[in-house]
Amino acid sequence: MKFNLCAGFVISLLLFTACKGDAQLHEVKPAEFESLIKDSTVQLLDVRTADEFNTDHLAHAMQADWTRKDEFARRTASLNKSKPVYLYCLSGGRSAAAAEWLNKKGYTTYNLQGGINAWKQDHKPVEQIKTATPISLAEYLSRIPMDKTVLVDIGATWCPPCKKMNPQIDSLAAVHPKEFILIKIDGGAQTELCAQLKATEFPTFIVYKGGKESWRFTGETDMKNIAAQLN
Incomplete structure (x- = not known):
């Protein structure tokens, strides 16, 4: 009897742990997914390749390729853990794996069942x-200009760290309108220019003084770090 009670307790504990571990992972169908992402400020993540994303994607989606693990980790590091992340891929497999990975990092995730294929099948x-x-x-x-300090912000609308830093960059420019000129480049659209500038990761920040590049940084950074380079 004691053995049965102990075994029952262990099984119950394991079941509870499994349920608890999966509590943050939600699989939802297209209709429900659509209702969840109506707000354009939600964290919507396309985990397909850049080429797939460029072919078609959901409105307001950010992109981080799950098959390129280092890139995926860098881009998703900027996501807000206090808000859910909504993921999709072509048919749901990659995004489910990415969702599980994010769950382990402390994120709550919603995965689109059937991926963008199911989404389009629902018109x-x-x-x-x-x-x-x-x-x-x-x-x-x-x-x-030769006589001005210039901050070039090269980013993309689908880039998670770019999306996070955009308001901070705009605020910095608004507070110091006479100290530097802000130039924004859409790296997602200006691919050839980015290749020539060797700015292949986003965001990339470049400071020019006297018409020459004086500083460059790629990735998310503190505003104090950027402001220090503008003095």
Whole structure:
């Protein structure tokens, strides 16, 4: 009898632990997923490759390729753990694996069952990357005045750390309008220019003084770090 009671207790404990471990992972169908992501400020993450994302994606989605683990870890490090993360991929497999990984990091996740395939089968809307007029390197350099300090912010709308830092960069420029010029480049659209500038990771910040590059930083950073380079 004691053995049965102990065995029952262990089984119950294991079941409780399993349920507790999965408590933050939610699998939802397209209709429910759509209702959950109506607010454009939600953390919506496309875990497919950049090429897949460029073909089509959900509105307001950020992108981090689950198959490139280092990139995925860097980009998702900027996500807010106090808010849920909504994930999707092509058919749901990659995003489910990514969701489990994020759960272990302390995030609450919602995975789109069937991925973007199921989303489109339900006739729900998708977007494509908007084309932009290419900026040549010569045109870019012509925007850098010789007599001003310039901060160039190269990012993308789908980049999680860029999205997090954008309000901070805008605030810095608003507080110090006479101290430097802020130039923003859409790295997602200006791919050739980014290649020429060797800015292949986002965000990339470049400071110019006297028309010459004086400082560069790639990734999320503290505003004090950027402000110190503008003096």
